[in-house]
Amino acid sequence: MIRTGRAELDFQGIRTEFGLPQEFPAAALAEAERAVSRTPGDREDATDIPLVTIDPPGAKDLDQALCVLRTPTGFRVHYAIADLGVFVSPGGPIDTEVRRRGQTLYLPDGNVPLHPTVLSEGAASLLPTVVRPAVLWTFECAPDSEPTSVRVRRALVRSQAQFDYESVQASFDAGTPHPSVEALAEFGQLRRERAQERGAVELQLPEQEIAPNGNGQWKLLIRPRVQVDQWNAEISLLTGMSAAKIMLDARVGILRTLPDADAEAVDALRRSAHSLGVQWPNGASPGRMLAGLDPSRPESLALFVDATRLLRGAGYTAFAGSLPEVTTHAGLAAPYTHVTAPLRRLVDRFATEVCLAVTAGEEVPEWLRTALPLLPSLMGTSDTLASKVERACLDQVEAWVLVDRVGEDFDAVVLRAGESEADVFVAEPPVMGKCQGSELPEGERIRARLVEADPENRRVAFKRIP
Incomplete structure (x- = not known):
C-alpha cells in the first residue's frame, strides 16, 4: 500500500x-x-x-x-x-x-x-x-x-x-x-x-x-x-x-x-566511449556509432546519456x-x-x-x-x-511507488557521475534518481540503497552500497 x-x-x-x-x-x-x-x-x-x-x-x-x-x-x-x-x-x-x-x-x-x-x-x-x-x-x-x-x-x-x-x-x-x-x-x-x-x-x-x-x-x-x-x-x-x-x-x-555539436563535445563523447570500453569504428559519425550499440547494455545507456551534449x-x-x-x-x-x-x-x-x-x-x-x-x-x-x-x-x-521501500537495495546503472553524486537508472521499478557516493564510474552496474522517497517534494535518492 x-x-x-x-x-x-x-x-x-x-x-x-x-x-x-x-x-x-x-x-x-x-x-x-x-x-x-x-x-x-x-x-x-x-x-x-x-x-x-x-x-x-x-x-x-x-x-x-x-x-x-x-x-x-x-x-x-x-x-x-x-x-x-x-x-x-x-x-x-x-x-x-x-x-x-x-x-x-x-x-x-x-x-x-x-x-x-x-x-x-x-x-x-x-x-x-x-x-x-x-x-x-x-x-x-x-x-x-x-x-x-x-x-x-x-x-x-x-x-x-x-x-x-x-x-x-x-x-x-x-x-x-x-x-x-x-x-x-x-x-x-x-x-x-x-x-x-x-x-x-x-x-x-x-x-x-x-x-x-x-x-x-x-x-x-x-x-x-x-x-x-x-x-x-x-x-x-x-x-x-x-x-x-x-x-x-x-x-x-x-x-x-x-x-551542429562543436568539436569539443564530439571529442568528449569519444573519450567517454573509450573509458566505457565502447569501440568507435574508424570514420563513423557519432550517430552511426550510437546506432550500433545494444541499448540493453549498461555502457550503452551511459553513453546515450553522455551523447545528449550533442543535442543542445x-x-x-x-x-x-x-x-x-x-x-x-x-x-x-x-x-x-x-x-x-x-x-x-x-x-x-x-x-x-x-x-x-x-x-x-x-x-x-x-x-x-x-x-x-x-x-x-x-x-x-x-x-x-x-x-x-x-x-x-x-x-x-x-516517489509514490517507492515510498514504502526506503531501506531496500536495488540494482542500478550509473548514467552520469559527479564527484559525490550520480544519476542512476533502476530497472525495477524503472526509476531514474540521484545516488550518493564516491567512485561511481559511468556505465557500471552497482547496488544502491533507497534512502529517501518523498512524495511531498517529489524526490527519490539512493546511496551506493560499498
Missing part, C-alpha cells in the same frame, strides 16, 4: 503548481461549436485512398493517417494531416487561446488539450470511417526511399481503420500486415538507413511511462520500442524535412533547428526574405520543421499554411507572415513547460 496521506493519487497539485488551464474561454468554446458545422470548401476528394492511423491505444486526437505502397519505380507514400485551417480563424478566440497554450500537455490523469475537444477529438480528428478535411502529402520515392516528387494539397480523406503500435507490430510479426502498411517495414528501414548515412543521432534511452495499476494508484513501465513506432516516425520525419525544403526554397517559414540548443527559427544562419537540425542531420501534429502542437498549423501557399503559387498571407516571428518564443515557452510537467509527473510517481 502506498502511504501518501492523500485519499486519491491524482496530479491536481502539479496542475495547480504550473498554472495549467482547466477550461477553455467561453468564446473559444462557442467558436469551436460553430466551426464543427463549417464546410471544408472546394478540395480534392481523396476518400478512395486506403488510409489508416497508428496511435497509442485509446487515442482520440488523431493527427495523421498513412498509406505506404510499392510502385514499379519505388514507393508511393500518402500522409494525411488533420487540417485545423478549416476550423481556426486567424486572430479569433480559438487562435488566441491556442497561442497561449502552445501544445497539448499529457498528464496521467487526463490531458490539457491544445484545442477544444469537440475539434481535437471530434470534427478535426482523423477518426476511422468518417470523412474529414485534411492536408494530404503524397511522396513518390525512389527504391532507396528518397523522394523524387512531393505534392501537398487540401483534400477530403477517410481513414479505413484505427490501429495501435503493438497490434500493427504483431501483424508484421505474424506476416499479416494490413495492405495499407505492408510496405511500411521496408520503407521505414530504408529511411532509417538514409538517416544513418546523413549522420542523424538517435539516443535509445529507456522511455518511462506512467499507467494505472488497477487499484486507483499508478505504476511505472518502460515503454516498449517496437519497430513499427520507428518506421512510422520516419514518415513524419520525411514530411517535416520535405516541408522545410519547401520553406527554404521559398525563403519564408519556420524551422525546428539545432546547431534546439529551438525554432522563423525567417522571411533571407535565410537564417542555422537551417538544419543536427539530430536529424537535415533541415526540418513541424507539420504533422497540428491538433497537439501550435507551430504545425502555421508551417502547414506556409507550405500550402507556396506550393499553390500564392503569396503567404499577411496574417501568417505577422505570426511567424512570434512562434519561436511561444513554442519555446510551451516546450519548457511541457518538459517540466512531464518530469514532475514522473518524479511524483517514482
Whole structure:
C-alpha cells in the first residue's frame, strides 16, 4: 500500500503548481461549436485512398493517417494531416487561446488539450470511417526511399481503420500486415538507413511511462520500442524535412533547428566511449556509432546519456526574405520543421499554411507572415513547460511507488557521475534518481540503497552500497 496521506493519487497539485488551464474561454468554446458545422470548401476528394492511423491505444486526437505502397519505380507514400485551417480563424478566440497554450500537455490523469475537444477529438480528428478535411502529402520515392516528387494539397480523406503500435507490430510479426502498411517495414528501414548515412543521432534511452495499476494508484513501465513506432516516425520525419525544403526554397517559414555539436563535445563523447570500453569504428559519425550499440547494455545507456551534449540548443527559427544562419537540425542531420501534429502542437498549423501557399503559387498571407516571428518564443515557452510537467509527473510517481521501500537495495546503472553524486537508472521499478557516493564510474552496474522517497517534494535518492 502506498502511504501518501492523500485519499486519491491524482496530479491536481502539479496542475495547480504550473498554472495549467482547466477550461477553455467561453468564446473559444462557442467558436469551436460553430466551426464543427463549417464546410471544408472546394478540395480534392481523396476518400478512395486506403488510409489508416497508428496511435497509442485509446487515442482520440488523431493527427495523421498513412498509406505506404510499392510502385514499379519505388514507393508511393500518402500522409494525411488533420487540417485545423478549416476550423481556426486567424486572430479569433480559438487562435488566441491556442497561442497561449502552445501544445497539448499529457498528464496521467487526463490531458490539457491544445484545442477544444469537440475539434481535437471530434470534427478535426482523423477518426476511422468518417470523412474529414485534411492536408494530404503524397511522396513518390525512389527504391532507396528518397523522394523524387512531393505534392501537398487540401483534400477530403477517410481513414479505413484505427490501429495501435503493438497490434500493427504483431501483424508484421505474424506476416499479416494490413495492405495499407505492408510496405511500411521496408520503407521505414530504408529511411532509417538514409538517416544513418546523413549522420542523424538517435539516443535509445529507456522511455518511462506512467499507467494505472488497477487499484486507483499508478505504476511505472518502460515503454516498449517496437519497430513499427520507428518506421512510422520516419514518415513524419520525411514530411517535416520535405516541408522545410519547401520553406527554404521559398525563403519564408519556420524551422525546428539545432546547431551542429562543436568539436569539443564530439571529442568528449569519444573519450567517454573509450573509458566505457565502447569501440568507435574508424570514420563513423557519432550517430552511426550510437546506432550500433545494444541499448540493453549498461555502457550503452551511459553513453546515450553522455551523447545528449550533442543535442543542445534546439529551438525554432522563423525567417522571411533571407535565410537564417542555422537551417538544419543536427539530430536529424537535415533541415526540418513541424507539420504533422497540428491538433497537439501550435507551430504545425502555421508551417502547414506556409507550405500550402507556396506550393499553390500564392503569396503567404499577411496574417501568417505577422505570426511567424512570434512562434519561436511561444513554442519555446510551451516546450519548457511541457518538459517540466512531464518530469514532475514522473518524479511524483517514482516517489509514490517507492515510498514504502526506503531501506531496500536495488540494482542500478550509473548514467552520469559527479564527484559525490550520480544519476542512476533502476530497472525495477524503472526509476531514474540521484545516488550518493564516491567512485561511481559511468556505465557500471552497482547496488544502491533507497534512502529517501518523498512524495511531498517529489524526490527519490539512493546511496551506493560499498
